[in-house]
Amino acid sequence: MEIKDAKVYFWQLIQQKQLSHAYLLTGKSIAEKRELTQWIVQSLICEKPHASGGACLNCMDCQRVAQGQFADWMTIQPEGKTIKVDQIRDLKEWLSTSPLEASFKIAVIEQADLMGNAAANALLLFLEEPAENVYIFLYSQQADQLLPTIVSRTQELLIVESKxxxxxxxxxxxxxxxxxxxxxxxxxxxxxxxxxxxxxxxxxxxxxxxxxxxxxxxxxxxxxxxxxxxxxxxxxxxxxxxxxxxxxxxxxxxxxxxxxxxxxxxxxxxxxxxxxxxxxxxxxxxxxxxxxxxxxxxxxxxxxxxxxxxxxxxxxxxxxxx
Ligand SMILES: [Zn+2]
Incomplete structure (x- = not known):
């Protein structure tokens, strides 16, 4: 679905407290996945969401997220050509501590298909028993570039480019x-x-x-x-x-x-x-x-x-x- 549809979709899930612990966002555009994830975080913490749904984008909380100053969010990107097992270990350790600002923590793994087997398996153990109030978003162009066992523990959503x-x-x-x-x-x-x-x-x-x-x-x-x-x-x-x-x-x-x-x-x-x-x-x-x-x-x-x-x-x- 297009990002505008995805926002409405996620707003419904947030309101009904149906947000899953792990999503896999597929599709070509990484910029749109980033935009969507940021919007989801803003919508989770915004104090004055729009009557029609979604974050206001103007309040202090929304602004902090937009400026990358929200402490309970961590993004992993490949170091060189791969995502290393140590990066996943650090992420897991970070996720195991209590949130500082919000009631949840969010982790994003960009180009998740670049995880080697060791990194993927480390993540898998975590996905099998997700911690309370932790949300993980994996980005990958296609689901079949990831281990099936990883994919099976996420909800895959295809984000179609907006143009x-x-x-x-x-x-x-x-x-x-x-x-x-x-x-x-x-x-x-x-x-x-x-x-x-x-x-x-x-x-x-x-x-x-x-x-x-x-x-x-x-x-x-x-x-x-x-x-x-x-x-x-x-x-x-x-x-x-x-x-x-x-x-x-x-x-x-x-x-x-x-x-x-x-x-x-x-x-x-x-x-x-x-x-x-x-x-x-x-x-x-x-x-x-x-x-x-x-x-x-x-x-x-x-x-x-x-x-x-x-x-x-x-x-x-x-x-x-x-
Ligand atoms: Zn707001």
């Missing part, structure tokens, strides 16, 4: 329908998507995913059959992965009341928009969070080479149990 209009223009020049291009940007791995693109098939895939989402959020057991009958044709590894990124985006989109889906921005037919209106009326934010967690878990299974069909079936089964 999306330029990127959409480029995709449209490649013969891609503008609305499809917009949805593709929410799915990550766009090179593969662009290569395999056929307008009609893409359209059918999105319709299938939308209906699947409607079924799981309605806790309808038919979702299981839907995987076998309709989604089965869209479950190659990369497509399954892009589909889950799409569902994460859709779920957060519907969770956040400030968005109203409009036809010109997304690809939804008037019929589908009506369905989503119904979903919004009948679902709770708790349910959206359950689905959110379920989808993040699904990405972990996918990275661990579990069969995509099994993963989608598991989403269907779990959603019926709530």
């Amino acid at each position: 999306i209009e330029d990127q959409l223009d480029a995709l449209v020049q490649n013969g891609i329908h503008r609305q499809h291009a917009y949805l593709m940007k929410q799915m990550g791995s766009d090179d593969t998507l662009v290569e395999a693109y056929q307008a009609e098939e893409f359209e059918q895939w999105i319709i299938s995913l939308n209906h699947f989402y409607e079924l799981i959020i309605s806790r309808d057991p038919y979702s299981f059959v839907w995987v076998q009958q309709q989604l089965k044709g869209y479950l190659s590894y990369w497509q399954a992965r892009a589909g889950i990124d799409y569902l994460i985006w859709l779920n957060s989109y519907l969770l956040l009341d400030r968005y109203s889906l409009s036809e010109d921005e997304t690809n939804f037919s008037p019929k589908m928009l009506k369905v989503f209106d119904k979903v919004k009326l009948n679902s709770t934010s708790t349910l959206h969070h359950e689905i959110n967690n379920l989808l993040f878990d699904s990405k972990i299974y996918l990275n661990a080479n579990v069969s995509p069909q099994l993963i989608y079936e598991k989403i269907a089964i779990c959603s019926c149990r709530w």
